[in-house]
Amino acid sequence: MRWLRTFREVVRSGLTIEETRLEPLLALRTAAGVAIVIGPALWLVSPAYAASAALGAYSAGGATFQRTWRPRKVIALGAGAGLALSTFVGYLAAGRLVTFLPLLAVWAFAAGMAWALGSTAGIVAATTVGSMLVTITLPTSVGRALEHAGVIALGGVAQAVLILLFPIRRWGAHRDALADALAAVADYARRLRQDPAAPFDPVPLMTAREAAAVTPSQARTRPTVLHGPRGLAERILPVVAALADPDVGAPAEGPGRDRARELLDTAADVLDTAARSIRRGTPAEVPPGSADVLRVDEEHEVLEGPARQTAERLVELLAEALEIAGSGGARDEAPTPSGPASAHFLVRPTMLRLLPVVVRAVRRELRRDSPVFRHAVRLAAVATLGYLVASRLPVGHGYWAPIASVMVMRPDFHRTYARAVGRFAGTLVGVALATAMVRTLGPDAHVFGALAVVSVALSYTLNRTGYAYSQCFTAAYVVFLLGMGGQAWEQTVPERVVLTLLGGALAMLAYVVFPAWETPRLPGRLADWLAAEGRYAAAVLRGYAEPTREHRTDMRRALLASREARAAWQEAYDQARQEPVRPRGLTSREAEEAQEALKGLDRVAMLMESHVPQADSRSTSEAERLAEAMEADTAQAAVDVREHRNPDWGRLEEALHAWDGTAAGDRSQVLRHGAELQKRALEDLTTAVSRTSLERDVGSAREERRVRAAVAEGDGSGPTHRGG
Numbered sequence: 001m002r003w004l005r006t007f008r009e010v011v012r013s014g015l016t017i018e019e020t021r022l023e024p025l026l027a028l029r030t031a032a033g034v035a036i037v038i039g040p041a042l043w044l045v046s047p048a049y050a051a052s053a054a055l056g057a058y059s060a061g062g063a064t065f066q067r068t069w070r071p072r073k074v075i076a077l078g079a080g081a082g083l084a085l086s087t088f089v090g091y092l093a094a095g096r097l098v099t100f101l102p103l104l105a106v107w108a109f110a111a112g113m114a115w116a117l118g119s120t121a122g123i124v125a126a127t128t129v130g131s132m133l134v135t136i137t138l139p140t141s142v143g144r145a146l147e148h149a150g151v152i153a154l155g156g157v158a159q160a161v162l163i164l165l166f167p168i169r170r171w172g173a174h175r176d177a178l179a180d181a182l183a184a185v186a187d188y189a190r191r192l193r194q195d196p197a198a199p200f201d202p203v204p205l206m207t208a209r210e211a212a213a214v215t216p217s218q219a220r221t222r223p224t225v226l227h228g229p230r231g232l233a234e235r236i237l238p239v240v241a242a243l244a245d246p247d248v249g250a251p252a253e254g255p256g257r258d259r260a261r262e263l264l265d266t267a268a269d270v271l272d273t274a275a276r277s278i279r280r281g282t283p284a285e286v287p288p289g290s291a292d293v294l295r296v297d298e299e300h301e302v303l304e305g306p307a308r309q310t311a312e313r314l315v316e317l318l319a320e321a322l323e324i325a326g327s328g329g330a331r332d333e334a335p336t337p338s339g340p341a342s343a344h345f346l347v348r349p350t351m352l353r354l355l356p357v358v359v360r361a362v363r364r365e366l367r368r369d370s371p372v373f374r375h376a377v378r379l380a381a382v383a384t385l386g387y388l389v390a391s392r393l394p395v396g397h398g399y400w401a402p403i404a405s406v407m408v409m410r411p412d413f414h415r416t417y418a419r420a421v422g423r424f425a426g427t428l429v430g431v432a433l434a435t436a437m438v439r440t441l442g443p444d445a446h447v448f449g450a451l452a453v454v455s456v457a458l459s460y461t462l463n464r465t466g467y468a469y470s471q472c473f474t475a476a477y478v479v480f481l482l483g484m485g486g487q488a489w490e491q492t493v494p495e496r497v498v499l500t501l502l503g504g505a506l507a508m509l510a511y512v513v514f515p516a517w518e519t520p521r522l523p524g525r526l527a528d529w530l531a532a533e534g535r536y537a538a539a540v541l542r543g544y545a546e547p548t549r550e551h552r553t554d555m556r557r558a559l560l561a562s563r564e565a566r567a568a569w570q571e572a573y574d575q576a577r578q579e580p581v582r583p584r585g586l587t588s589r590e591a592e593e594a595q596e597a598l599k600g601l602d603r604v605a606m607l608m609e610s611h612v613p614q615a616d617s618r619s620t621s622e623a624e625r626l627a628e629a630m631e632a633d634t635a636q637a638a639v640d641v642r643e644h645r646n647p648d649w650g651r652l653e654e655a656l657h658a659w660d661g662t663a664a665g666d667r668s669q670v671l672r673h674g675a676e677l678q679k680r681a682l683e684d685l686t687t688a689v690s691r692t693s694l695e696r697d698v699g700s701a702r703e704e705r706r707v708r709a710a711v712a713e714g715d716g717s718g719p720t721h722r723g724g
Contacts, residue, residue, distance in 0.1 A: 006580035010414065014421035020464045025168050030061035031457035033159040038449050041151065047445055047484050052087075052148045054481055055134065056080050056155025058456055059127045064159065065463050066120040069174065069211050071218070073160035074351065079124050080156015083131040084149040090132035091145035097391075101384050107132060108383040108406065112376025115411055116361040122411075129383060129406045133399035174211045174226055179279035181208035181233045182321075186271035188237070189264045192244035199599055200241070202563045205233060209560075213346035225278055227345070229324055233271075236317050238610035240267055241603065243310045247677065248607050248670050255302040263311055266293040270318050273325040284325045294318055306611060306670055313610070371516040375411040378510040382409065386506050395495045404503025405510075412518070413511050414578040419467050420504035426471030427500045433472070434479035448484035452477050518575040523585040525569045526594055527638040530685070532558070532565035533598055534634020537605040537678055538627040543612035544671050545623035555609065562602065569595070585644060586689070593688035600681035608674040622659050622668075626675050629655040637682075646690040649682050 037053035063079035064072040086107065093103040111129050115122035131152065169175075184204035191198040208230045214222055243260050246252040250260035269287040277284035294315045303311050349357055365372040382405045390398030404427075408419040434455075441447055455477035462470045475496070518525075539558040543551050573591060586594070629651035637647035656675060 002580045002582075006578065007417070009578065010417040011421050013414065014418035015425060015466070015468050017466050017469065018464065022461055022465070023168075024461055026065070027457050027460035027463075029162050029166055029168060030064065030159065030460050031453055033057050033061055033155070033162050034456045035453040036158050036162075037151075037155045038453065042445060042449050042484070049148070049151055050449065050484065051481055052151045053155050054452065055131060056083050056152030057158055058155070058477070059083055059131065060156035060159045061456075061460065062463070063120070063124045063127070064163070065460065066123055067173075068118075068120040069213065069348070070215075071163075073163040075120070075124070076156050076159040076163060078156075078351070079127065080153045080159070082124065082128045083156070084153035086128040086132040087152055088145050088149040091148075092142070097388070101388065104129075104132065104387060104402075105380045105384045109376045109380040111406075112379035113362050113365065113372060115372045115375060116365040117358060126379075126406050126409075129379075130403045133383075133387065133403055133406075171223055171226065174222075175279055175281065177204075177208045177211035178226055178230055179275040180204045181230060182271045182275040182278065185233050185237050185240070186268040186275065189240045189268040189271065192240060193261045193264045196244040196246055196249075197603070199603070200237065203567065205230075205237070206563055206567060208233070209346070213348040215348050215350050217350075218348075219345045222345075223281075225281070225324070225327070229274065229278060229321075232317060232320050232324070236267070236271070236314070236321075238606045239310055239314045239317060240264060242607045242610040243307065243314060245607055247673055248306055248611065249310055250303060250307045256304070256307060259302050259311075260307070262293055263314060266290050267314060267318055270321045270325065274321045277325045277327075283327060286322055286325055290322070310610060371411045371518075374514060374516040375409065378514055379406060379409055381514075382406070382506050382510045386503055389506075390499055390502065395498065397495050398499065400496055400499035401503040401506070404500045405507040408504060409507045409510070411516065412575045413515065414575060416511055417508055420508050422466065422468035423471050424500055424504050426468040427475040428497060430472035430475030431479055431496050434476035438479065438483050443483070445484045448480045452480040452484065455480060517579050517581050518572040519579050519581045520584045521572055522576055522583075522591055523644065524642055525572045526586065526591070526598075526689075527642040529562070529565040529569045529598055530641060531635055531638035532562040533601050533605070534631055534638070536562040537601060537634070538631035540605050540608050540612060541623045541627035541630060541671075541675070543609070543623075545621070545627060547613040552612070555612070559609075566598075566602070590688050594685055597681050597685035597688055600684065601678055604674055604677040604681060608670065611670045622655075623671055625655045625658065626652070626671075630678070633682075637685075641689055647682070647686050649679060649686070652679055652682070 034054055034057040037057045038050050041050040041053040060076045060079040060083070063075050066075070068075060089107075090100070090103065093099040108129050111122070111125035114125035181204045184201070188198065188200045212226070212230055243249045244264060246257075250256045266287075270290055273284045273286055301308060301311075364370075367373060383402045386402035386405050387399065390401040404423060408416060408423050410416045410419065434451075437451065438448075455473045459470045459473035459477060462473065478496070536555070536558040539551070539555040543555050573595065576591075577588070583591075633647075633649050633651045637649070639645075640647045652675075656679065659672060
């Protein structure tokens with residue numbers, strides 16, 4: 001029953017239309033790159049060369065649609081070079097299975113390990129495997145193989161040249177990432193008006209930070225407006241949270257709460273205006289009356305103590321946001337100041353200096369329990385097995401089966417199965433549509449070439465609306481391409497459908513035989529997040545104990561590490577929810593409650609961070625003892641969670657009991673109250689994960705009954721996991 005429910009969700013996901021903004025101009029430019037190489041090759045040389053050129057231009061163009069912060073022309077050139085190399089090397093080993101199969105296995109394994117560098121590298125590497133399988137059938141000699149490789153590389157060059165000559169929304173993705181970060185903080189401020197304990201998802205801020213990392217050449221041309229507002233969003237986030245919180249900010253009721261709501265609403269409006277200005281590159285109109293709301297009157301201000309300090313800090317930060325909104329992209333032509341790279345921007349290694357980074361990333365994943373390593377093994381096994389099986393079938397174009405497998409396989413279960421369903425459905429519809437057109441129009445290489453370009457444009461346009469829908473036009477593109485090369489539709493259509501089904505089935509079967517489930521890893525992911533949050537909380541406490549620039553730097557570093565650990569947990573948690581395996585170590589309810597507890601710990605640390613004194617301010621002696629206790633207890637608790645033992649917070653409790661209570665001042669009150677809230681969040685974590693042996697058995701039985709009840713109701717949703 002669990003597998004049936006999961007497969008129903010897979011089918012639904014594979015055929016879902018995603019709501020996203022279409023980019024027809026980008027699709028048109030990329031399709032023009034395909035047309036530029038198909039036309040001359042078809043006219044001057046032969047359909048075989050046109051097919052090679054189309055493959056290179058299509059794959060290189062598709063690579064530029066991936067989510068990456070490197071220049072698109074570099075991605076196109078790299079994809080074209082990889083496709084050309086795989087074509088030539090594949091041809092050298094082709095002809096005999098004893099030489100080609102080992103090469104295919106090694107190449108597919110390397111392509112799978114490319115996921116260690118990210119999804120863009122993994123997807124581009126998978127296309128090189130497909131290129132190796134297809135184009136080795138076209139050349140007839142080593143010289144011809146070199147020519148085909150050159151033509152394929154030329155397709156990547158054509159895409160890069162078009163990107164250079166016709167830039168569309170230059171730095172647009174970077175602008176969107178930064179604007180999304182500001183808009184996320186604005187949305188958070190609005191939610192805080194009604195719910196002072198509302199959660200915040202740091203993913204937009206993490207994405208903006210990733211987008212802010214640039215190479216030295218990018219730094220010389222980056223718009224000035226992209227240089228500073230990310231830090232502004234980071235600084236505003238804890239301030240609005242502290243202002244809304246009734247424990248360390250505005251009172252829960254009364255005029256103070258009304259004033260806090262007014263400031264939060266204005267902050268949201270100002271941040272949204274700044275986001276629109278950055279996204280469009282033009283000045284945006286600031287909401288009328290914002291200046292009046294942001295004026296803190298010395299005599300009539302109703303906020304007092306820490307809340308008033310927070311309000312004054314928020315007004316200062318929003319003044320910067322107002323300046324950004326008013327300036328828009330007017331300063332975009334100003335270059336980033338020259339000087340040491342690390343002093344002005346987050347450094348991203350250049351392509352020439354990327355090799356050591358690649359080696360380190362791949363080496364980290366070369367272990368049996370790594371999802372990337374297991375994906376690489378599956379990819380190598382399925383590619384070789386699919387090619388071997390298809391070559392023994394009484395059909396032509398046997399490479400379609402391993403290509404289907406390679407292109408749908410991902411390191412996780414759900415995406416692999418959803419893409420397999422989407423690819424088969426899209427292929428079936430696309431082949432049917434293209435076949436009807438081929439039969440209607442008759443054999444004409446030039447007409448088929450034009451239809452191939454149109455199909456490419458539609459495939460690119462629908463690239464982000466759902467895999468099945470873009471795959472529909474990709475399948476039509478292949479049919480037209482083969483028709484251009486003289487292949488009869490009666491031969492290509494049935495083979496394409498059958499072999500696509502075979503390749504998808506092999507990909508799905510491979511994950512069953514050699515899975516990489518995230519469900520058993522949840523306790524380890526939770527432990528990593530707990531340890532990272534503990535280090536962040538301890539770094540904030542040390543900021544109170546000794547307010548120095550070094551401790552602020554440590555605080556920032558710990559915050560980034562805690563966000564990465566939280567993102568890793570969230571990704572694993574989301575994947576585990578979609579896996580057809582029993583909970584191990586953590587039931588769904590326990591995982592949800594533990595997640596909420598750690599979110600609470602992170603939120604309190606963020607609130608306390610907004611009140612950390614400036615450098616050279618008076619220190620708070622009790623904070624160092626609290627920091628040591630926090631770091632030691634959370635580190636040990638992480639080990640306990642990983643080994644299924646009950647966490648204990650004895651050191652932190654002793655440090656709180658030892659507080660003499662004589663410290664005075666607003667910051668000491670915030671520190672003491674924040675430490676108590678942190679301990680409460682950790683106790684909630686203990687409640688979530690601590691069970692006796694009998695309770696563990698009862699909990700597992702209850703979990704199974706709850707899942708069965710959800711299935712029996714026929715809603716297909718299963719248990720609800722995500723909190724907040």
